[in-house]
Amino acid sequence: MKRLLAAAGTALLLVACSSTQESAMDVYGDANGGWNDSVNIMDLQPTALTKEFQKTGNDVIYFSFNGYSLDAQAKAELTAQADWLNANPRALIVIEGRCDERGTREYNLALGERRANAARSYLMTLGVAANRIRTISYGKDKPVVLGSDEEAWAKNRSATTVAY
Secondary structure, three states, X not given: OHHHHHHHHHHHHHHHHHHHHHHHHHHXXXXXXXXXXXXXXXXXXXXXHHHHHHOOOOOEEEOOOOOOOOOHHHHHHHHXXXXXXXXXXXXXXXXXXXXXXXXXXXXXXXXXXXXXXXXXXXXXXXXXXXXXXXXXXXXXXXXXXXXXXXXXXHHHOEEEEEEO
């Protein structure tokens, strides 16, 4: 009976380890540590690395109304992100572009994409490999802050970097 329980316990342990290893392999697709193309960004869950990156305080940059140009503050935040990413070469990121509630859904999805791509391009100039970066635009569909005033709008005109 003890042998049977020991064998069952060992089998469960191997399955659990295998499952953990497989989910890590699902994210890391290529030999250089880049994203697996089959990973759906919408299915990702925060990890310990996500929380560690958030603690840096440099995970969000902001944009002017209807803009996607990087100002000096945004470049400073992205430089800090690049420093962290270059020190953590296994980290993969998703840059989430957002807009305030004004404008059409289609317009804001396109603007959110331009914002995310502006951040991506700047990170790449700082040495972060393109295969480690994915972008997504939420437009006005997933606001960070609810509200219909300038304070809420300013916080939603952003690009948030999430590490995995």
